[in-house]
Structure formats: C-alpha cells, structure tokens
Amino acid sequence: MPSDRDELIERAKNALQKKGAFGEDFDLKTYSEVSGEIPVFNAPSELPNNIKEAMLKTGVNPSTEGNDGNMLVIDNSIVLNNSNNDGFELMDIRDALKKYDWLKDYSWNAVNVDADKYTAATYLNDSPGYFIRAFAGKKVKLPVQTCIMIGHDISAQTVHNIIIVEEGASIEIISGCTSGSDVDTALHMGISEIYVKKDASLKFTMIHNWAENIGVRPRTGIVVEENGTFINNYVILKKVKSVQTYPTARLVGKGAVAQFNTVAIAQPGAELDLGSRVVLSAPECKAEIISRSITVGGEVINRGTLVGEAKDIKAHLECRGLILGDSGINVAIPELDARVADVEMTHEASLGKVAQDQVEYIMSRGLTEDEAVGMIVRGFLEVGIRGIPEDIKAEIDEAIRQSDLATG
C-alpha cells in the first residue's frame, strides 16, 4: 500500500543518489529534461515521416489500421493519443490519476519509489506515460500500440505507465521504445506497473531500438491474480549503451501464469543486463522464462529468477546464449529458489558458438557458410519469441542481416 504523498516524496528524495542494483551507474545531472515544445497530433497519419519511420523500426505501425489504439510519448510529452474501441481506455497517466481517485492504490504499488535513483527521479518528475485499462469481461481483439520516443539529445526521459486488465478481460499491447535520428546521448527511465486481475490476460511485447549512447533503465512490476495470464516479450537488437532491467512478476492468485520471452543482440559497446523474475506465491501457479541472446561484441547478462513460495507450482527457466565473433561476453545467471516442498522447478542454460555440424548440414544443401549461420541464428532467436507479430520478425531478420552475424 503506498503511503501518503509527503512520505513518498521524502523517500524518493532520499533515494536520488541510490545506485541501481545492477548495471552502469548514470549521473542524472548529466541530462536535462526536455518537454513542452513538441506539437500534438490527432491521428497517426499526421505524424512527420521521420517519426513514422522510427515507430516502424520498433514494431509500432504508425496507422490506425490493424490496432485498436495508439499513444506516442516524445520526451516527456504525450503527442498522440487515440483509441477506437470501447473495451478499454487509453489516457495520460497524469489525467487518469486526477480522474480516478482509486488509481492511487495502484500507483507506485508494484514498483517502489525508492528502489533506486531512476524510480525516484521518475516519481519526483510528475512523469507522463500511458494508463491502459481493459474493462472487465472485454476481449480487445487488436493490439494497442504505445511508442515512447526520446526526441532531444542529452535529455533524460521519465515515464510512468500503469496497465490494469480487469477481471475476465484480455488485451495485447505492443510497446516500442526508440529515439529520434538526431539523438545520440540520452537516458530513459520507464516505470511500468501492470495488474492482471482474475481470469484476465495480457500479452505485452516491448521492442527497444535506441542509439549508441543511450542508457535505459526500465523498472517493471507485475501482479497477476487468480487464473490470470501475463505474457511478456522483450526484443532488443540494435545499438545501445546500457540497458538494465529486471521486471518482477508476482503471481498472487491460484493458477496464475507468467511467461517471459527475451530476445537480445548485444552490439559492440553495449551492456545488456536483462533479467526476469517470477515469484510464485499461490498454489498451482506456472511460470516460464525463456531467453535467447547473442553477443556480436557487446556484453549481455541474462538473469532469471524463479521463486516458489506455494505448493504445486511449476516453473521453468531456459537461457541460451551465442557468442559470435572473437569478442563479446555472454553470461547466464539462472536462479531457482524454493520455499516449500511440492514444487517443480527446473532450469537449462547453455552458451557457445553456432554448432559446426548444423552449419555444415545446411551448407551441404548448397548454401554458403554465411547463409547457413544466418539461418541458424534466425532460428535460434525465433525459438525465443514464437508467436511474436510478423512485423517484428521482419525487424529481427533485418537486424541479423545488418549485424553481419553470419560472418561471425
């Protein structure tokens, strides 16, 4: 339960110097906040081409076709917000907090304001973000798209999102995070609090597409109630300076399910510290964490934690990494933690290069070594994200081509 506002402010202020638990430490003073100078648009079709292109690269279609709603946040401003479905609402979190008094019980509840300096700064900043609520019993067919973009160089962006999927509702959200073409250095802080109620389901796909010098510090908490399902897909393929994220899903109702799929390529110079944690605290809950990562010169750390606190739970963690080329670091840190008997918790992890016998097998069908490696790498990543939208698959293919993964 969040405490009263003054106390939260106090706690956040005290945490402004607190380093994150993992990953490079960023000095918030290096970046300035930018907002206010960005025009507002009424429909995706009005957006300038460079913004449309940036959205496309992050799996978000800049159109009202094929989706049930769109929100675009640039820096700390909401510049587009439209939806055309009565199964859910999509609004600026700041408006939502004013409109709904009950929302304060959800705000800064799944993520602590004083977790580290990034949560603290986001809290103190009166940050924008999306509030998405799928109404009880409604099945929203088409995905809702959100795009969070950094528009100015040397800026710090703070975003606070809340998603509530009410009892029996289901919804899919595609969230792309990116930066404008003239942005090189920036810091993104994004707090997401996700609540999946009884018998509800949420499929949440996030694609990150940043630039060479951008630091990224998402902080995500998820609470899943009885028989609720939460599926999380995370994809990062392009250049970035440092991403450190460790979303935690708490399964608090009987039979709740969480699945985390991660697909990552660590480009040269990148630090990717990617984790997923599921705490199974009610009977018969299920969790699965699957990650597929490749380093082509950067460093990637795959953390995964499963905590079993109730009986008859089932949880599995599968973490596979490839090292392509001569440099690069790939680390797998799977962790299982059982607090009761009657649990079934397993993990598999493996690291290495592309298997030579597989490459030769494909070559024996007439493909060059590069083509064969490309095919295997694509397959390797594909296993991490079965069921992902086709547009995003195309982006993955593009990244494989561009990364020159094949020549390893």
Added chain:
Amino acid sequence: MLEIKDLTVEVGGRKVLNNVSLSVLPGSTSVLFGPNGSGKSTLLSTIMGLGNYKVVKGQILFNDVDITNMPINERARLGIGLMSQRPPNLSGVNLYDIIKVSSHGKVDPEKLASKLNMENFLSRDVNVGFSGGEIKRSELLQLAAQDPCLFMLDEPESGVDLESIERVGTMVHDLISGGKCAGKREESGKSALVITHTGQILDYIEADRGYVLCNGTITCMGNPRELLKDIRTKGYEECIKCRLIEMN
C-alpha cells in the same frame, strides 16, 4: 562421375578409411556394404566434405574435377547430395524453409511433402523430435528439392515402415531416373552411391556395382545382388577372404 583414389581418412585423430578406391559411373548406381563401424558413413561424409573428416591421403574427383579440398557448399553446387544417417537437429529452422532454400526457391514444399506424406511436418523444426523413419523421409525431401546429380544415400530404408518404404523406394527411383545431368552417357546421367544393410532399397533401384567395406578398406567388388547373397549366407567374414582372393 565420382572417382575415389587411394583415400585415407582420419576422424578424431584415428584412421577410419585406409586406401579406399572406388568409382561411380555416370547414370549408374553403386552400393556400399559393410559391417557396423567399417567406415561407410565416414566415406559419404568425406565425399561431402564435412569438417570432422580429414583426408590425409588420396583424391576425390567429381566429373574429373578434384574436389578433395573444396568447401561443402561448392560440392553441393556441383551436384553432390547427401542423405545423412544421423543429421543434426536444427532448432528454430523448419522443414519448409530448408526445403525452400535447398531448391533455391524452385519447388513448392507443400507439393513435394505430399509425395511422402510429410505435409504435417513442414512447420516442424528440422529433425527435432523426428522418429527414425521421419528423418529418412525428411532427408529425402531435402534431397529431392536440392536435385543433385550424385545421390549419396546412407541406409535410406532403415527405420522406414513397410508402407512408407514403398513411397521412399519409388521416390528414390524417380529421383535417380529423372532429370538430366552432365555426364558421359546418353541417359539421364544421375548417379547414386547407396549404403544398405538389408538390400531392401535394391527392389526399387537398379544397381550396377557393389563394394564391401571392412575395417576401412574395400575388400570386395562385384555384382551387388550376389554380394548381398554372400553376406546373407556367409556373413562379413567372407569379405576378408574375398580380399585375399582378389589379391592373389
């Protein structure tokens, strides 16, 4: 079409083939017999150019071109195709895609797969969880898509059920007799080098020549049906004697 001269091959630092010489004429089929572990699969893998197989002596000629040190994919481009005995799992790569690329986009995988009752396997990852007989059929589909001039078939009938063997045998027959390849003979020019223990596949294809490989060495050469009859009645011990007779 294929000529192997005095080939000595090491696997994992151990000599597995010793001074092997054999040839497959254009448009003809040769059969390779031999006990388990004698080096039959090693020979096919070496002809394909797989990395674990190190040629320490001898030569492999394909249509008079020395391919002994040629990369695998170039051998495939020249028209050499291998149905391997134990292919690797390709996790995340489905049968549809590999058939497509094997044919350079020329065949319709659905249509091809229907010939071997494999339509339901197209979306599956190649070899992952395939049964023994399914692996054979999947290999044959890939070979059909690739359409080589020299078919190297490692125990094509092994593990295939009685009903499917008819389909597999017919398909092998059609593949070997159809199409045209560069060759000296007037006929199709397609050739095959087939490993078999049971000889069942010989009910479907016409084989011209048989070899027996024992302990990494060719010990007999002759009419494949007669060789098979000898092996059936007398076992492989004969191949040692056969060797002695030949040498005398």
